[in-house]
Amino acid sequence: MKGYVWAALAVAACTAAGLALRERIDPVNIAMLFLLAVMVIALHFSRGAAIATALAAVSVFDFVFVPPYYSFAVNDGQYLVTFGIMLTVGLVISGLAESARNAARARAALSVEAETERVRSALLSSISHDLRTPLAVMSGASSSLAERGEQLAPAERRALAESIFKQSRDMAEVMGNVLQMTRLETGAIELKRDWASLGEIAGSALDRLAGRLAQHRVMLDLPADLPLVRVDATLIEQVLGNLLENAARHTPAGTLVRLRAARRDAELVVSVEDFGSGLPPEDFKRLFAKFHRGGGEAAGGGIGLGLAICRAIVLLHRGRIWAEQLPGGGTAFRFTLSVDQAPQPPAEEA
Numbered sequence: 027m028k029g030y031v032w033a034a035l036a037v038a039a040c041t042a043a044g045l046a047l048r049e050r051i052d053p054v055n056i057a058m059l060f061l062l063a064v065m066v067i068a069l070h071f072s073r074g075a076a077i078a079t080a081l082a083a084v085s086v087f088d089f090v091f092v093p094p095y096y097s098f099a100v101n102d103g104q105y106l107v108t109f110g111i112m113l114t115v116g117l118v119i120s121g122l123a124e125s126a127r128n129a130a131r132a133r134a135a136l137s138v139e140a141e142t143e144r145v146r147s148a149l150l151s152s153i154s155h156d157l158r159t160p161l162a163v164m165s166g167a168s169s170s171l172a173e174r175g176e177q178l179a180p181a182e183r184r185a186l187a188e189s190i191f192k193q194s195r196d197m198a199e200v201m202g203n204v205l206q207m208t209r210l211e212t213g214a215i216e217l218k219r220d221w222a223s224l225g226e227i228a229g230s231a232l233d234r235l236a237g238r239l240a241q242h243r244v245m246l247d248l249p250a251d252l253p254l255v256r257v258d259a260t261l262i263e264q265v266l267g268n269l270l271e272n273a274a275r276h277t278p279a280g281t282l283v284r285l286r287a288a289r290r291d292a293e294l295v296v297s298v299e300d301f302g303s304g305l306p307p308e309d310f311k312r313l314f315a316k317f318h319r320g321g322g323e324a325a326g327g328g329i330g331l332g333l334a335i336c337r338a339i340v341l342l343h344r345g346r347i348w349a350e351q352l353p354g355g356g357t358a359f360r361f362t363l364s365v366d367q368a369p370q371p372p373a374e375e376a
Contacts, residue, residue: 028071029067029070029071029072029074029075030074030075030078032067032070032071032075033063033067033071033075033076033078033079033082034082036063036066036067036079037060037063037079037082037083037086039063040059040060040062040063040083040086041086041090043059044056044059044060044087044090044091045090048091053087053091053092054108056087056091057087057091057108057112060083060084060086060087060112061083061111061112061115063079063083064076064079064080064083064112064115064116064119065115065116065119067079067116068115068116068119068120068123069119069123070123072120072124073117073120073121073124075120076116076117076119076120077113077116077117077120079116080112080113080115080116080117081113083112084109084112084113085098087108087109088109159193160193160194160196160197161193161197163189163190163193164189164190164193164194167186167187167189167190167193168186168190170186171183171186171187204331206264206331206335207331207334207335207338210335210338210339210342211338215261215342217257217258217261217342217343218258218260219256219257219258220256220257220258220259221254221255221256222254222255222256222257222259222262223252223254224248224252224255224262224287224294224296224363225248225252226259227257227259227262227263227266228246228248228266228285230263231263231266231267231270232244232246232270232285234263234267235267235270235271235274238270238271238274239270239274239283241274241279241280242273242274242277242279242280242281242282242283243280243281243282243283244270244282244283244284244285245282245283245284245285246284246285246286247284247285247286247287248285248286248287249287249288252287252289252294253289253294253365255294255363255364255365255366256364256366257343257363258339258342258343261339261342261343262339262343262363264335264336264339265335265336265339265340265361266285266296266298268332268333268335268336269298269333269336269359270283270285270298271332272298272332272333272359273298273299273300273302273357273359274300276300276302276357277300277301277302277356278302281300281301281302282300282301283298283299283300283301284297284298284299284300284301285297285298285299286299289365290362292364292365293345293362293363293364293365294362294363294364294365295360295361295362296360296361296362296363297358297359297360298358298359298360299352299356299357299358299359300356300357301352301354301355301356302355302356302357303355303356304351304352304355304356304357305349305351305357307351310349310350310351313333313349314333314334314336314337314347314349315334333359336359336361340361340362343363343364344364345361345362345363345364346361346362347359347360347361347362348360348361
């Protein structure tokens with residue numbers, strides 16, 4: 027329907043232009059205006075709209091611009107050739123345009139199918155890799171406890187039990203990341219915004235990751251006058267946790283991990299900085315892609331969804347997230363949160 031509306035508008039515009047130029051140019055040149063309208067409609071809309079444009083253009087041109095005027099009679103046979111050319115051009119161009127659109131749709135479908143297959147293969151490969159090792163460890167430890175647990179020293183039994191617990195926790199995190207990414211991509215997560223302090227959110231993330239960060243020096247640089255932010259605190263805590271864990275995983279033990287924040291105009295810029303060896307320049311383009319595993323991540327666990335989840339959560343909050351190289355070496359992951367006007371507390375009653 028849209029194509030036919032544009033066809034009518036195009037013919038009307040050509041008619042108005044032709045009437046304005048009628049005293050200055052020959053009728054054949056006016057016919058070129060209608061031919062241009064046929065070409066434009068044929069390129070952008072369906073074949074039916076192109077044919078309708080050609081028929082309307084021929085009819086209007088004959089009725090208004092061909093002697094005898096305001097009659098469909100034609101005294102000069104050359105105009106019949108003009109009419110035939112208009113119809114032919116409309117049919118040919120609409121056919122070519124339709125073929126091009128079909129080819130583009132086919133390429134898009136193939137691209138989507140290829141991307142789906144790539145994601146499926148990457149997911150299966152990553153999950154199978156990251157689940158196989160924990161399962162093997164859990165199987166070995168549990169079989170040792172079942173077969174000769176009473177013969178083992180208490181310290182050995184405790185070490186085997188801790189190993190089972192750690193591996194089961196890692197497996198739960200892998201599956202949790204997959205489910206979280208699926209929910210974010212399908213729009214199944216609804217933000218539960220409320221006013222929160224970034225310092226409290228950061229404290230919760232650090233408490234949860236105390237064991238993971240035990241081998242690193244953690245520095246907090248959060249000014250006391252930071253404004254409150256209206257966010258989903260649980261999701262922002264997950265962003266901070268993923269970035270802190272990522273920094274710990276990719277840097278040697280004992281190196282510094284710094285969490286800082288600063289207000290910049292109407293935004294709060296939050297940064298998680300590590301001071302390791304840094305990343306290759308080509309890695310910065312793919313850091314937040316699904317299943318991308320940077321250097322060292324494969325050895326340290328993870329299926330390459332942590333940063334992709336961070337990006338999805340920040341985008342849900344209408345913020346930005348990026349990574350940049352630090353001048354002295356190392357990498358900074360930064361994201362922004364909008365700073366809104368916080369509600370004023372009610373005045374105390376006299």
